[in-house]
Amino acid sequence: MKEKIIEVSIDLFGKHGFTETSIQDIVDGLGVTKGTFYYYFKSKEELLMEIHLRYIEDLLMSQREIIEKTKTAEARLFDMVYMLMKHIEGQGQSARVFFREMQHLNEEHLKDIFKKRDAFRLNMNQVIADGVGSGEFREDLDVNIVTLAILGAVNWSYHWFDPKGALDEKAVSTIYIDFMLNGLKKA
Amino acid sequence: MKEKIIEVSIDLFGKHGFTETSIQDIVDGLGVTKGTFYYYFKSKEELLMEIHLRYIEDLLMSQREIIEKTKTAEARLFDMVYMLMKHIEGQGQSARVFFREMQHLNEEHLKDIFKKRDAFRLNMNQVIADGVGSGEFREDLDVNIVTLAILGAVNWSYHWFDPKGALDEKAVSTIYIDFMLNGLKKA
Amino acid sequence: MKEKIIEVSIDLFGKHGFTETSIQDIVDGLGVTKGTFYYYFKSKEELLMEIHLRYIEDLLMSQREIIEKTKTAEARLFDMVYMLMKHIEGQGQSARVFFREMQHLNEEHLKDIFKKRDAFRLNMNQVIADGVGSGEFREDLDVNIVTLAILGAVNWSYHWFDPKGALDEKAVSTIYIDFMLNGLKKA
Amino acid sequence: MKEKIIEVSIDLFGKHGFTETSIQDIVDGLGVTKGTFYYYFKSKEELLMEIHLRYIEDLLMSQREIIEKTKTAEARLFDMVYMLMKHIEGQGQSARVFFREMQHLNEEHLKDIFKKRDAFRLNMNQVIADGVGSGEFREDLDVNIVTLAILGAVNWSYHWFDPKGALDEKAVSTIYIDFMLNGLKKA
DNA sequence: TATGAATGAGCTTTCATTCAT
């Protein structure tokens, strides 16, 4: 039941927004009553936190796996971009909720999510710094800014990426990486 | 008074979110009463639309100016990125509201804003396509995707850019453009 | 201007109801502003009172004229019914407002209107009582109740009478009187 | 609770009018809160509709019973007039609300009520037409107009009928019928 | 586990009215 509540909520939050979705909407979608909701969650905000936690922890785990499996900075970077796009493709509503509704978490929860989100970014930062160290990547670029640019480009995709569109997440990732590694300019 | 209401609202919407800000909060900040608000705006949503319109139309105008003033694709691209960053630096709360609260517009207004936002993107698209045509840019990259990547990276900045941080908007723009034009990879 | 305000108000009150019509609606219909309204009327209620007064005083005057002009009870009765129907035909919205929105007058005004409305009824009562006295009408019917029945039947017509319908106010009045004088039963 | 809300509302709507009665007034009279009201009714208008439906459906049912029980047109007519008066006597506030506040229903609901109200009228129409057919009633009177006159006279009674007055509903009905069947004129 | 009745605080919005200009 808890799983079902989360599932329906992600869908509704993604489609209509956190504030626009009432507890009533959620339980109506499940054929239960509000009491049931409050048996599983202390509050609406707690449910939102659970959704956020699952999303970011899933990302962090996938990131750890990538770092274990691949070795070169380029390979790691590609895998991370691809992994992020796969999340947007396969759990688009979750991504929408994660990126868009974060502001509705309470201060404490927000701090927690920020910490994890920052950890993810710093891991990526490290990958790029390693690439600079190993001679794969240029050393005259600000690593922090570049990391933020890459993450920005990829995360922003939840705004427009359409699983049913002409290009799938693999194709988009490949173009992203090509663009980011080699640049737009003609050699 | 209308200007003052918009000003205060941008600030409050940016800080606490559209839904979290009540009309009461807005008028309290101005020392007037709710009736006054409704003398100037038909609804809260109309106010939000006005904020959105001003932001996107300002961007479109600046974009037109850039296209008139500069000629090479590279120069145009730099100016547009810099211009977007300057907006985020100088009107950070407006950017926050524009990118984050758009969902609270009604269907009709949303369509209008989408049209203008798409126009902005297509103009950028054209700049890059022109660069490809003139031989400045690579022809083996999907122009649409690259445009979206660039816009994603820049727009995302509103999440983290701090006017009081170590790097100002000019410095960030310069790194962005260097990264985007030349790529991360060592030549 | 005052006349124009009253005219427009009767129309709007009749069409949408007193409470549903705002001062704004009234002045919009005239192309002036609210200040103008309050220059001519102390309050919305005062305007309503003026409309009521004009209607009932017009009825009372017409009633007096009938009593002066005609002599037999039957003639007077016919003329009064016909006169009421003519008011409903020619000033339908006024009738609607008078019969339907009376409750929105304040206590004092209501008392005044009640007094005049009662005067009208008592005059009709007297006509019938005179008819009984002169032998024109039956003496075994309660005059008060019969008066109320006649007024009820006629006043109620504002609910359904359509000036563009098959029967005009004269035809309806004639049927009314025939029915009321001679009854429904076959002799 | 729903019943209690309806009961109190009829009383308040009858006494002060639909628009003049706030949800707060209703729930104050019951010692509950506004939330409770909206647990049972989607809107104030829905409550009004429920009141109207109950009234007219009660009338229609009573009318059907009369047609089943009695056979002559005269008996049916008397029973219907008496029944209407009994409703005004016993549920005076309901009658007041039904006849006076109908305009506050929304279009769709209004159409529904109009249909039922018209059905009631047409049934009465039929009774009179039958009386004409059977030779009980005159054939030289417009049946539609006579029906409207009778209904007008009876319905109007809600304006003045006082259960504590000198004449009870039976007495009034008897006078009404005598007047309507035999007319005012001396034979 | 689950229900459903009830709460209470807060929300957006309306509107008659005032008044300086």
Next chain:
DNA sequence: CATGAATGAAAGCTCATTCAT
């Protein structure tokens, strides 16, 4: 005469939350 900005009180309604059963 007329305007237009501003008020303030109240309205209908929503909704997260509680709790006895």
